[in-house]
Amino acid sequence: MNILPSATVHHANHWTGSKTPLLRFLERCYQDFVTENAGNVADYIPELGKADPARFGISLATIDGHVYEVGDSRIPFTIQSMSKPFVFALALDTLGAERVERAIGVEPSGDPFNSIRLNAENHPFNPMVNAGAIACSGLIHESKGAGAFDYIRQALGRFAGRELSMDEAVYASESATGDRNRAIGYLLRNSGVVTDDVNAVLDVYFRQCSVLVTARDIAVMAATLANRGINPVTGEQVMTPYAISRTLSVMTSSGMYDYAGEWIYRVGIPAKSGVGGGILASLPARLGLGSYSPKLDKHGNSVRGIKVCEALSSHYDLHMMNRNDNARNSIIADYDLGQSPSRRSRRPHEQRLLAAHHHDVRIIELMGTLTFANIDYVSRQIAAKPRPSFIIFDLRRVAVITRPAGRLLAEGFRELAAFNVTAILSGIERSSPTWQAIAEWTEGISNLRNFRLLDDCIEWAEDQIVYRYSGAIDSHAMTELSEQPLLAGLSAQELTDLASLGTIRNYEAGTTIIAASEPPLSLFFLKSGIVHVRLPNGVRIATLTAGMAFGEMALLEAHRSADVLADKSVTALEVPLADFQRFREQRPRVGERIMHNLAQLLADRLIVANTKVSVLTAS
Numbered sequence: 001m002n003i004l005p006s007a008t009v010h011h012a013n014h015w016t017g018s019k020t021p022l023l024r025f026l027e028r029c030y031q032d033f034v035t036e037n038a039g040n041v042a043d044y045i046p047e048l049g050k051a052d053p054a055r056f057g058i059s060l061a062t063i064d065g066h067v068y069e070v071g072d073s074r075i076p077f078t079i080q081s082m083s084k085p086f087v088f089a090l091a092l093d094t095l096g097a098e099r100v101e102r103a104i105g106v107e108p109s110g111d112p113f114n115s116i117r118l119n120a121e122n123h124p125f126n127p128m129v130n131a132g133a134i135a136c137s138g139l140i141h142e143s144k145g146a147g148a149f150d151y152i153r154q155a156l157g158r159f160a161g162r163e164l165s166m167d168e169a170v171y172a173s174e175s176a177t178g179d180r181n182r183a184i185g186y187l188l189r190n191s192g193v194v195t196d197d198v199n200a201v202l203d204v205y206f207r208q209c210s211v212l213v214t215a216r217d218i219a220v221m222a223a224t225l226a227n228r229g230i231n232p233v234t235g236e237q238v239m240t241p242y243a244i245s246r247t248l249s250v251m252t253s254s255g256m257y258d259y260a261g262e263w264i265y266r267v268g269i270p271a272k273s274g275v276g277g278g279i280l281a282s283l284p285a286r287l288g289l290g291s292y293s294p295k296l297d298k299h300g301n302s303v304r305g306i307k308v309c310e311a312l313s314s315h316y317d318l319h320m321m322n323r324n325d326n327a328r329n330s331i332i333a334d335y336d337l338g339q340s341p342s343r344r345s346r347r348p349h350e351q352r353l354l355a356a357h358h359h360d361v362r363i364i365e366l367m368g369t370l371t372f373a374n375i376d377y378v379s380r381q382i383a384a385k386p387r388p389s390f391i392i393f394d395l396r397r398v399a400v401i402t403r404p405a406g407r408l409l410a411e412g413f414r415e416l417a418a419f420n421v422t423a424i425l426s427g428i429e430r431s432s433p434t435w436q437a438i439a440e441w442t443e444g445i446s447n448l449r450n451f452r453l454l455d456d457c458i459e460w461a462e463d464q465i466v467y468r469y470s471g472a473i474d475s476h477a478m479t480e481l482s483e484q485p486l487l488a489g490l491s492a493q494e495l496t497d498l499a500s501l502g503t504i505r506n507y508e509a510g511t512t513i514i515a516a517s518e519p520p521l522s523l524f525f526l527k528s529g530i531v532h533v534r535l536p537n538g539v540r541i542a543t544l545t546a547g548m549a550f551g552e553m554a555l556l557e558a559h560r561s562a563d564v565l566a567d568k569s570v571t572a573l574e575v576p577l578a579d580f581q582r583f584r585e586q587r588p589r590v591g592e593r594i595m596h597n598l599a600q601l602l603a604d605r606l607i608v609a610n611t612k613v614s615v616l617t618a619s
């Protein structure tokens with residue numbers, strides 16, 4: 001076998017500098033098990049008998065594509081039976097599940113890998129034993145003919161993330177001695193599972209078993225299985241999620257042959273071994289492990305490789321059946337309009353309407369990964385209270401929506417729509433993966449909206465409530481100065497005097513009316529239209545409608561702290577600050593009244609801000 005001497009334990013010599021705990025753990029496995037000398041190198045394929053029994057390499061690939069390596073992780077060896085899961089996945093995707101599942105079973109045989117026994121239908125028990133694997137190679141041969149091996153080699157390379165070659169000597173050695181596998185091939189042809197020339201099919205099988213890999217390659221291949229078929233290093237979707245999940249299923253029940261039950265009971269990580277000394281272990285959504293050590297136990301599984309898998313599983317408690325999830329941890333806040341209205345200042349009659357109907361808009365802020373369990377919990381929280389007209393789901397802190405959760409969430413939206421409840425989503429873009437997770441299921445749901453900002457969602461829902469109960473949103477209505485809360489308590493004469501100091505101004509939508517960078521020179525009373533107040537960092541802190549004042553903070557501060565922009569075409573009375581100050585000074589009672597009103601407005605804002613903070617920090 002050709003060995004790359006330069007790669008030998010070069011990682012072991014660089015065990016300096018800062019290391020992650022997982023790398024230290026793998027190093028400890030190497031130290032602990034390198035002294036393990038039980039087992040024998042396979043020699044029924046004569047060329048395999050030449051392997052150096054001292055070799056020991058471990059590699060672990062994470063699903064974010066980081067690859068840890070210890071010891072002989074770059075020494076090539078033949079993949080042997082570890083090719084079986086990948087060729088099974090390839091057959092599923094190439095010929096379709098129906099064709100493959102008709103030829104090959106998925107029951108564990110409880111037999112050794114080279115068993116000649118077939119199931120009751122004279123088909124292979126499963127694709128992890130030789131009979132099933134030869135049948136898979138036969139299916140690929142049926143479809144690709146003379147190109148079958150190269151087709152397989154390239155697919156294996158996509159799993160590994162690099163082009164793989166073949167060990168000619170091992171291939172020749174197995175081809176010369178592989179009569180037992182030929183016998184299986186003839187048996188399969190006899191029962192119609194193999195339809196092509198047996199020797200041609202066996203040639204594909206022997207070649208695929210002789211493909212050269214390293215522990216590192218195996219780790220990446222295993223991580224690709226763990227990652228629903230996306231190679232975490234190259235990012236390529238190598239096979240369909242269907243093929244991958246079915247492949248992991250048969251690895252779980254049959255990957256370790258007549259040790260499979262014991263293995264999944266004790267270690268709990270789907271795995272596959274090869275007589276070349278490799279073990280591949282793939283823990284879905286977590287990691288892929290590859291190990292290389294040529295001495296095998298009586299089942300044909302690498303002795304040290306098994307020890308590494310056992311240690312990994314027990315040390316980190318990674319048994320796949322040993323998992324839980326907290327269904328309740330995704331709701332960070334659940335409140336209604338009463339506790340957190342939008343930043344839009346409403347006129348008194350609108351405020352009264354919204355206060356009376358605050359239960360009608362419910363806001364649920366979610367975070368983290370949304371799973372099936374989380375979304376079911378959310379559904380029950382919704383069902384537990386009287387149905388509002390609007391439910392806002394704030395998803396800005398949601399990192400991932402799993403597929404099952406996406407479906408359940410969409411079913412929830414459909415349920416709400418049937419009762420005329422509008423679901424409003426905030427914090428996700430239509431192009432985001434989070435949206436994609438639900439988009440597939442939400443088609444045709446009429447009562448579903450989305451806005452980027454939570455405040456926009458709340459404001460929109462408030463408008464709907466106002467419209468529903470008052471029949472109109474009067475954003476174009478002209479208001480009088482007497483409606484200004486800042487001027488409450490002034491006499492008609494005082495208001496007329498004040499109006500005479502100012503000038504009526506009109507602004508187009510989008511105009512900057514006040515710039516934070518400019519000195520404060522005037523005060524504005526909004527007569528019609530909508531403006532918003534925006535901090536220099538772009539955050540919108542308030543939306544104001546007819547009847548409100550802006551620029552009024554200049555009565556307290558010598559600097560502007562925010563911009564004010566017109567949202568819709570705006571009419572406002574602009575009063576120069578100097579004139580306003582003089583007006584106040586000439587009428588001390590009025591001046592005191594206005595400052596009292598200002599204090600009241602600021603106190604109201606503070607109360608709203610405090611409620612919002614407490615909604616988010618309570619629980």
Ligand code: GLN
Nearest residue numbers: 080081113130209274275
């Ligand atoms: N090529 C080997 C054989 O068919 C593969 C067996 C194995 O790795 N378990 O005998």
